[in-house]
Amino acid sequence: DTGVSQDPRHKITKRGQNVTFRCDPISEHNRLYWYRQTLGQGPEFLTYFQNEAQLEKSRLLSDRFSAERPKGSFSTLEIQRTEQGDSAMYLCASDLRGRGAGETQYFGPGTRLLVL
Amino acid sequence: GEDVEQSLFLSVREGDSSVINCTYTDSSSTYLYWYKQEPGAGLQLLTYIFSNMDMKQDQRLTVLLNKKDKHLSLRIADTQTGDSAIYFCAETRNSGNTPLVFGKGTRLSVIA
Numbered sequence: 001d002t003g004v005s006q007d008p009r010h011k012i013t014k015r016g017q018n019v020t021f022r023c024d025p026i027s028e029h030n031r032l033y034w035y036r037q038t039l040g041q042g043p044e045f046l047t048y049f050q051n052e053a054q055l056e057k058s059r060l061l062s063d064r065f066s067a068e069r070p071k072g073s074f075s076t077l078e079i080q081r082t083e084q085g086d087s088a089m090y091l092c093a094s095d096l097r098g099r100g101a102g103e104t105q106y107f108g109p110g111t112r113l114l115v116l
Numbered sequence: 117g118e119d120v121e122q123s124l125f126l127s128v129r130e131g132d133s134s135v136i137n138c139t140y141t142d143s144s145s146t147y148l149y150w151y152k153q154e155p156g157a158g159l160q161l162l163t164y165i166f167s168n169m170d171m172k173q174d175q176r177l178t179v180l181l182n183k184k185d186k187h188l189s190l191r192i193a194d195t196q197t198g199d200s201a202i203y204f205c206a207e208t209r210n211s212g213n214t215p216l217v218f219g220k221g222t223r224l225s226v227i228a
Contacts, residue, residue, distance in 0.1 A: 004158075006158075033215055033216075035215075035216075040220070041220055041221075042120075042204050042206075042218030042219050042220050042221050043159070043204075043216070043218050044218070045215040045216065045217070048215055056214075056215070091158055091159065093159075093216075104149070104161055104164055105161070105216060106161060107151075107158040107159040107160070107161075108158050109157060109158040110157070110158045112156075
């Protein structure tokens with residue numbers, strides 16, 4: 001396994017359109033996280049899953065955002081009715097949580113979204 | 117509070133040591149991390165330290181933790197031009213059962 005992958009790497013869209021991003025975590029990892037990073041800032045937490053259950057959502061995750069992890073493997077993040085303020089890098093990370101497991105999150109390369 | 121603070125810029129000469137500092141406010145932090153981000157790329161985990169440790173060394177990297185002052189530092193020995201990047205300090209709490217909280221990052225520039 002080569003690590004966390006994300007698709008697409010770049011997305012340009014017009015305001016008001018819907019976009020969907022995909023993340024494939026490291027295969028044995030049971031937790032998957034989504035973060036958003038704007039220019040000059042560190043990543044900010046959006047939401048995370050343990051297996052298929054969505055355990056926590058940040059207040060940054062407005063009603064226009066929805067995330068799923070239907071089979072506990074890959075995840076999708078959808079943004080409806082995009083706004084210019086949604087322009088950012090969307091980062092996915094995964095880790096393995098459980099007795100004796102490590103405590104480190106591994107990040108994908110990110111999807112850079114530009115809303116015109 | 118959840119603030120993680122870092123200085124924004126650091127410039128060093130090639131071959132010198134770099135020291136990047138970070139302060140955090142949450143005394144329940146259990147793990148503290150250093151990530152590296154190169155332009156247009158995702159985050160690469162460099163190292164992490166558990167809160168019951170004072171120091172961790174990994175090749176050119178040395179992490180020092182002062183839990184009393186809530187201060188974390190990353191020392192890079194023999195800094196190379198390839199070390200130029202943004203370095204993020206991050207913390208997690210409650211035995212690691214919460215998402216990471218990041219600082220704004222320190223941009224390290226290495227001058228040849």
